Structures are given as structure tokens and as C-alpha cells.
Amino acid sequence: MDPILEIDGLSCRIGGREVLRQIDLTVAEGETVVLLGRSGSGKTTLLKCVNGMSPATEGEVRFEGQRAADWDLIRMRRRMGYVIQEGGLFPHWTVARNVGLVPRLEGRSEAATSRRVDELLESVGMPPGEFRGRYPRQLSGGQKQRVGIARALAGDPPLLLLDEPFAALDPITRFDLQRQFLELRQKLRKTALFVTHDVREALMLASRIVLLREGRVELAAAPAEFVAAESAEAQAFLGSLREPS
Amino acid sequence: MAAEILALSIEHIELVLLTLGIAAAIGLPGAVVLARRVRWRRPVVGFVNIAQTVPSLAMFGFLLPLPLVGGIGKHTAVVALTLYALLPIVRNTLVGLLGVDAGVRESAVAMGMTPRQILWQVELPLAVPSIVAGLRLATVATIGTATIAAAIGGGGLGVFIFRGISMYDKWTVLAGAVPAAAMALAADEALGWVEHKLSVGAGK
Numbered sequence: 001m002d003p004i005l006e007i008d009g010l011s012c013r014i015g016g017r018e019v020l021r022q023i024d025l026t027v028a029e030g031e032t033v034v035l036l037g038r039s040g041s042g043k044t045t046l047l048k049c050v051n052g053m054s055p056a057t058e059g060e061v062r063f064e065g066q067r068a069a070d071w072d073l074i075r076m077r078r079r080m081g082y083v084i085q086e087g088g089l090f091p092h093w094t095v096a097r098n099v100g101l102v103p104r105l106e107g108r109s110e111a112a113t114s115r116r117v118d119e120l121l122e123s124v125g126m127p128p129g130e131f132r133g134r135y136p137r138q139l140s141g142g143q144k145q146r147v148g149i150a151r152a153l154a155g156d157p158p159l160l161l162l163d164e165p166f167a168a169l170d171p172i173t174r175f176d177l178q179r180q181f182l183e184l185r186q187k188l189r190k191t192a193l194f195v196t197h198d199v200r201e202a203l204m205l206a207s208r209i210v211l212l213r214e215g216r217v218e219l220a221a222a223p224a225e226f227v228a229a230e231s232a233e234a235q236a237f238l239g240s241l242r243e244p245s
Numbered sequence: 246m247a248a249e250i251l252a253l254s255i256e257h258i259e260l261v262l263l264t265l266g267i268a269a270a271i272g273l274p275g276a277v278v279l280a281r282r283v284r285w286r287r288p289v290v291g292f293v294n295i296a297q298t299v300p301s302l303a304m305f306g307f308l309l310p311l312p313l314v315g316g317i318g319k320h321t322a323v324v325a326l327t328l329y330a331l332l333p334i335v336r337n338t339l340v341g342l343l344g345v346d347a348g349v350r351e352s353a354v355a356m357g358m359t360p361r362q363i364l365w366q367v368e369l370p371l372a373v374p375s376i377v378a379g380l381r382l383a384t385v386a387t388i389g390t391a392t393i394a395a396a397i398g399g400g401g402l403g404v405f406i407f408r409g410i411s412m413y414d415k416w417t418v419l420a421g422a423v424p425a426a427a428m429a430l431a432a433d434e435a436l437g438w439v440e441h442k443l444s445v446g447a448g449k
Contacts (some may be wrong), residue, residue, distance in 0.1 A: 051355055053351070053354060053355060074357045074358075074359055075357070076357075077354070077355055077356065077357035078356070078357035080355075082352060082355035082356060084348055084351060084352060084355075085348070086348050087348075087352075088346075088348040088349055088351060088352030088353075088355075089349075089352075090349060090352075090353070090367060090371075091346075091349070091371070092370050092371055101356055101358075102356055102357065105356075105357060105358065105362070151356070152356075161355070
């Protein structure tokens, strides 16, 4: 498979602190790479370096074979769907308008945008007839995240960036959305870079887990290898699974 | 008398509208710029704050000897009133723009909106209730303060008030004060209604 994303020797310093150190990572088409790490391990910063929201101090990011520096930043971001914890939906826009954001920015016709919105709402399990006209404040936490994912998919981007999209949800809703994410991935064959601090989520969703510790890649392994890894940090995460919760 | 009340009321309204027009024309774009430039924010808001604390009669006194903006007449009054009206407009617009949820702004950037699109489609619409609240404060304050403009030949309902004071005639004072107060109350009500409508529309 062709790599969609290649990260070479990426370092990032924010306010004098070295947040990322010499990150190398390649993401192939169709993969779901989960960035796992504690708070402050640099996983969110890595995500933001990929779409140019955090400037790299060293190293290089290539997206679809082209250096990020050579991309028009706006065009590149529209080819990367983005989902954050609380969805980041625009509170003054309806669900339909939120989901249709990127198609509309890309100058697609209202009719085409509208069809796309319906199709996406359908695919995240939200009947368009019921939800199109609602405002984000009229949605539950899980529904907001579904809309957030639909919005991220709307421009049919080759890469999805997800920053702890399910972290603020109750366990039942979270499991629901995780399952749906797997189904969607199966259907749409999307490549995703997924940030989480939840090892259970990582094991469930990842084709590959990249464990970050203090800004470095501690370990990169498929879930099956991850559970057997000797890394102390990996064991610490796995240990949290064995604790009765 | 009634004809004069009407004439001076109209003059008063003109004074207020002119002031608010200029203050909004400076204050709204000014606040948009300040929202982006952290370093300018403190000194500019500080200056506008200080302008607000100068007593209005003293302000007219300061402005009188200045070239261009000073002198006796309407334009000096408008300059002074504009300085007062700037604070609520600038401050509320800033509060509105800076109050946009960080996640909303982050998503807007990450989804590939240009800075201009973010300003016009996200930040300004979300700031509208706060901006209107600022305009409302500025309007009510200007209607009241504009009565002092008569002291330097600015005209308006203050003419009655100053005339009444010099003649020891409370009825003449009231002929200026009552319409000005009524005007302020009406403006407050009307803009309060607009503010409420917009807040509901913005999902708050």
C-alpha cells in the first residue's frame, strides 16, 4: 500500500519545551494508527503537526507524497478530516450546515452538498429527517460526536485525524461509537490517525499502536504484539486494564 | 415650546446617531484587529478605559483648545461623545470574539477555513449578541451624556437643561431631561429586545 503520510525526524518545541523528539512514522492507506500515550506525551501535538496547526521545529511531514511545506495549507487541511473531543461543532449552525461545511467551502452545489449531508447522517446512524435541522445544543454528547465524524468525512478526505473523539462520552455510548467507527472504516476504507489515552480503545480500533512517551516513539506494534511487548510503558498501560474498574 | 422640544429632540437624536455611527465604524473593526493582536490590546483598551473615566465636562474642556477636533460647536461634542461610546463597543466586541469556544475555532482552522471565513462565518456571528450588548450600552450612555454637549454649543436637549439651570426654572430643565430619559429607556428596551432575539438565534 502507498503511504499516505510520512513523518521523518519530526521535532517540535513549544515555549522552550521539547514536545516531540525525532518522530518517524509512516501511515499506509487503509491503516488506523492509534497514538497512545499519557497526558503530555505529545500525541495531540503530533496530530497538529500533521495538519500544520503546530509548526515543526525540525524534520518533515509528507502527505500524499508531497512535502507539507509545498502544500497549500488550506487545501491540505480540507483533505484531512478532523474530529475533537467535544465535536467542535459550530453552535450557530444546524447539523446539516455543520456537516456540509467542507463541500460548501469546496464550492459544491447546494443540491450536491445536501445529498452528501443526508448520506453521511444516514451512515453515522442519525436519520436526516430527524436531525438535519437541529442545533448542536439539541444533541446528546454521542450525537454530537457522530455529527462531528460525519462532518470530518464530508469532503471525502483520504486521511482522518481524530483527537480523543470519544473520551468525554459515557462508557456505553463510547462503546457504541467505537463499534460504529469500526463498521464505517470497513465500509469507507479510510485511513485514520487516532489519538487516545485509553489502551482498551487503542487495542479495539488500531491496526497499529504507536506508543508515545515524553515526545518519543516508545513502541510501534500491532495490537497482538503490543499486548506482549516488554516496554515498561506498554505494561503500565496494559496494567490499567487488569485493575478492576 | 412643543415645537422647540421636537426640534431639539431631533437634533439630539442626530447627535447620538452620528456619534454611534462613528464609534461603531472605528470600534468594530478596531476590536477585530485587537482580537488578533495581543500586544496592542492592553495599551489600546487602557487608553479607551481612561477616556471613559474623564468627566464629560472636563473632556469638553480638554477638547475646546485643540485644533481640528476642538472649538465651539457640534463637532467637538461628537468627538467627545465618540470617545465615550468607544469603550463599550470595543470591549464587548472583543469579549464576544475572544469568547468563541477554543474547540470551535480549532475545528474551523482544521477543517480548512481561511482566516477570513472564520471571522465572517464563525467568530462574528457568535459574537453578535455581545456586540449588540455593547452598542446598547453605548447608545443609552450617549443619549444621557449628549445633554452636556449643549455646554459647548453642541445643541440637543441639553439646551433646555442648561437654560433651565441658568433661569432657576425646573420646568425648562424637565423639558430637556424628560424626553432624553424617555429616549434612553426606549433605546434600551428596543436594543435589549434585539439582543435577546439574537442570543436565542445563536443558540445560547
